[in-house]
Every structure is written in C-alpha cells, then in structure tokens.
Amino acid sequence: MRHLVILGGGTAGTMIANKLRRRLRTDEWAITVVDRDDEHHYQPGYLFLPFHAYSRDEIVRSRHRFIADGIRLVYDEVDRVSPTDRTVHLGSGHTLGYDYLVIATGTTPRPDQTPGLLGAEWRRSIFDFYTLEGAQGLSEALDTFDHGRLVVHIAELPIKCPVAPLEFTFLAEAWLRARGLRDRVELVYVTPLDGAFTRPVASARLGGMLAERKIDLVTDFMVERVDPDRKVLVSYDEREVAFDLLVTVPVNMGADFVARSGLGDELQYVTVDKYTLVHPAYDTIFAVGDASNIPTSKAGSVAHFSTDVFVRNFLEHVEGRPMTESFDGHANCFVESGDDKALLLDFNYDTEPLPGRYPFPLVGPLSLLEESRANHLGKLAFRHLYWNVLLPGRPVPLPAHMSLIGKRAPHSEEARP
C-alpha cells in the first residue's frame, strides 16, 4: 500500500485529495490530509465582510464535508518534515510516513514581522482583512468611521491575492460615497511597488482608476515600523504616512514548519520547479497553491489551474514515467471596482494582464481589464462554484493554460530607473 500525505486541507489540498482519490486505486493508495482544524474559509469572501455584503455563514464551512470518502483527515499541527526518511512529525508527537508528500499549507499574514503593528492600536485603529477576525473587526470600525485619513497599505510582496488591497480601496471609496462621507475622508493607497500594480499595463489602468477616484497613491514605500502612539507608518528611508484608520496587508509568509524542515526560501515558501511543482532535491515532495515559491500570484485561480496540471503529472510520476505537463503560471483575478462592477485580469509567467475577452477569446462574455457588471456578477457567482464544483474536484470548463488569442499589448513607454 502506498501512502500520499497532503499537508493542508484548504483550496489546493482539498482539490488534490478529491481528484486523486478518484484516480488512484483504493487497494493501492491511502490518502491522508492533515489540517489543524475543521474550518474551511472561503477567503475571497473576507473582502466583502467589512461592507456587510456577506455573513460569516457564507464564508465558513466544515472542512471535512468537502473531503471525499476514502480520504483520512487528521487534525493536528505539523512540527516538521524529514525528507530523507519520508516522515511527517506532527505537533501531537505522532508521525506519518509517506511515499509522496504534497505541501499545501498556504501563506499567512504575519503582523508580528513589522515592529509596532501589534501594538496598542492593533484592532483598534489598525486592521487586516485577510483573517475572519480582522475583517469582522474592520466592519465594526468602518461603521463608526465618518472622517479622517483612511490608509490602505501593503507591507511587502508577495501577498495572497495581490489585487485585494486595490479592491478593498475601490469598495471603500464607493461605500463612503454611498453614505455621503466621501468628502470627509482622505483615502491613501501605500505600496512598496512603483505603481498601483506589478505589471505595466494593469498598473497604468488600475493607477488611473485610483486617480479618477481621487485616491492618493504613495509608491516605493517599504514599511520599517509602525508608530502606534503617533499613528504613522515609517518607511526604511524615513518617510512617514499618517493614518486615522489603517487597513494593512501584513508581510505574508509560508508555514513555520517549512523553514524548520529546510524546504523553503527566505519567506518560508517551498522551493519547487515552477513548471512541475516538484522539489528540486526531493522528487517525493511537491508544493501546490500559495505554499510554493512559483513566481505567479498567490491566488485560488492559480491553485485551481496548477492542480489540473499537477494531477496529470503526479499520475505519470508515480508510475516512474517522466512528467509531460508543464504549468504556465496561469492566473485570473476578478477585481471589484465598486458600484457593482469589476474588472478581470488574466495572465501567466510570461504574459502580463492585457485587454481581451474571457473565457472564450474574442467572444467573452467577460471582458479583461475593463470594468463591467458582468465581471462583478461573475465574481459573486464564483462562491457557489467554489463550494460545489471546485472543492469537490469536479471538472470546471476553463482551460488550465492561458490563451493569447485576441489579446493586444499596448506599446510600452521609455523609462529609466
């Protein structure tokens, strides 16, 4: 009997377990999923909590309900992995031997990494919205916030769902406008990047949307510390941004056991080959989803597209055959822009987000890099697709690889560092 152990029962781990359970014979393979609790969170929903668009029940479900029969689910912490003797040491002291290991423990916001962030103002005038508690606390804070400086801030990249802070900003602007408070609030977007977003075409488009909404953009701001007494962000080059209400995206890091096991990079993301997701030193270890160090978005769409590629490769790999599929870094993200509209971005390792149509090139019905109500409805509909189709590992009629058909790249501008 061979044993596949999957660390993490989130988006990637659950999809992989369910897909592979159907493909691997039950008399030949045991599958175990390890997670610390029985709460599966639909994380894209956090964004809407502060604006009362979703309730907790729509976001949190029982984890075990989404894990198919024939898969063992173990609730425990992971202490470390010993790759040479293929053993997982659990927090309880138990061990799990494996033939193959998939690390899908995601990425976690770490406010402890920025001095002052967890000081006296944490969850009083400083909130994150990448945790349920943070988003709920922010919801209460926004209800009573009626004037002053609202600062949205990214500590360092990469972060989970890199468009979410922009979406939060657009939604906050629309929310304040709807409540007649927009003129009494100064909105500021603070980023370590040199523009609103990473790649040029999307950065220009999204930066333009910030300007249209009279949201100040502070770039190249790498936070060193937060001064809770004076309520300012301080950068490494001694610049300061004052806030009355700070919505921060803390430094994101992979799980601590990844570092303890010697499997990760400086942010504790598991080092893998970006096309096959296999660890370069151990061909029995894969990392899928946010937990890996592949250079694309940390996003559910990447987990989904890469899972399709991973499953086909894994079946070849365990038979001793070469892996024939190659992941292209494909990601797509809906970007809520307020007033019940959204944009859609579609990109991969080599091609930045460009205008075009999706999922059918030239036809759509969704338009890329343009605001539309259809995109917004697509984003809302996605929650049902997530619980009912994606997690159970049912086929989704979207191609894993990105299409270039119908996309056009505007000419890039001359620039100097």
Next chain:
Amino acid sequence: MTTTTIDGRTVHVNDEGFLTDPAEWDEGLATTLATRIGIELTDEHWKAIRFLRDDYAVQGETATLRRISTVGGVPVKTLFQLFPQKPAKKLAYVAGLPKPHGCV
C-alpha cells in the same frame, strides 16, 4: 530590445536601460552604470552587488530586498541608504540583472 554603447562596448539593453544579457556585465561596467544614476560605489555597495550576481547565477532570479538582507547580510535599511528611493531596481540596474519580479 536594443543595443547601446557603454564604455566603448556594445551591450544589449531593454527599454528601461537594463542589461538583458548578464554575461555582458563586468565590474567596470557597474561603475559606469552607477555613475549614470548618481551613485559612487563603495565597498558596501559592492557587497550587495556581488551577492546579487552570485545569487542570480545559482537561482536564475534577481534577489528581493528581503533575500539580500536575510541571505546576503546587507540590512534593508542600509540598502535604502546605498541605493536611495528604489534600491531593488537600482541595484539590479547596476548589477546588470533583470528587475526583480514584482510577483503578481
């Protein structure tokens, strides 16, 4: 992609002036590139530049500020003093490497 002449040598650059072939770089070129953006290189600059070059040779990616700090031993604070305002971009420019992937 175009070519340009630096120190009497023809090198390949992108539209932002970054070298596109790391093999065309040498330490003399770094001094000239640094001068172009108003930086005079000291030993401390060189420590960061050499780490970036060595790390790129192994990893195939330009190191982030965090990596230069935690692995290369040059604190982020120092990097901002050595290469003001945009240390990641300026350092890559001087070291003849691609801009670090602002991971999308």
